[in-house]
Amino acid sequence: MESDAPSPLDRTDRRLLDEVQRDARLTTAQLADRVSLSTSPCWRRLKRLEEQGVIQGYHARLDAARLGWGVTAFVHIMMESHNAELGSQFEDAVMRIPEVVACHNVSGQYDFLLQVVARDLSSFGEFARSTIRTLPGVKEMNSSFSLKEVKAPRALPV
Template sequence: MNKPRVKLDRIDRRILEELQLDARLSSADLAERVSLTTSPCWRRVKRLEEEGLISGYHARLNAGRLGYQVMAIVQVSLDKKDTQSLQAFEAAVQEIPQVLACFRISGRYDHQLIVVAEDLEAYGVFSGNYINSLPSVKEVYTSFVLKEVKAATNPPLPG
């Protein structure tokens, strides 16, 4: 069940905007950028974390520089769609580091995965060894990313 939307004032939005630009800002630098003193700014950040609005701080890595030259969007249809089968598939996917994201989706397929591989040959081996052997997999459809146009990591802040 979704939690109710957190109400944000102008200062909360500024804090979130600044942290999205640079999550490594010190409390003092963040406070200065949003025109607050350090203690009230720190308390607001802690409240936003406690309310679940800030779910973590991350470094975004460049997959290509790590040797992953292939990104694939993999759509998977399961032959069994009961709760136990869905949970088994989703638990297995979470254990595979090359799967960057997994979404349960509506439509023809049941799940969509974002996967990285060193090259096409490595993807072929990975697909055969991992994707096709996941619990209840019936059908797999793969599309390869030709160009990353936009990869936002955060939703837009409400106005």
């Protein structure tokens, strides 16, 4: 019987993952050189890690400010009930909102934590009133604003 669990990562897998997180634009040959493999085994390892879901995609990191997103807000959401259907409706709605760049179901006083980008404080206020507060099941919201990004989401420790 086959397991859905990924096979354990060895030292070479970890080095591959570390290098890919640093620069996903490396060619297989460049990556192989950095981890002391030949090209074919390197490619096979990458494909295996992709098939196992360890590598979920390759992305470019964009500068929010240069794209006109001057405000980053963290919005705590308290739901009116813990009904599973209502939670699913909320999650589905959030997935369709481009300004919500991250959403976590969290423990504690609130149920969800949203990371939201906005052009400025005024546009965030309008977005909060017209979009966030109208999401299914929202009972309460509490917002905090990033004053400075100290450490951006980047590489996971491998």
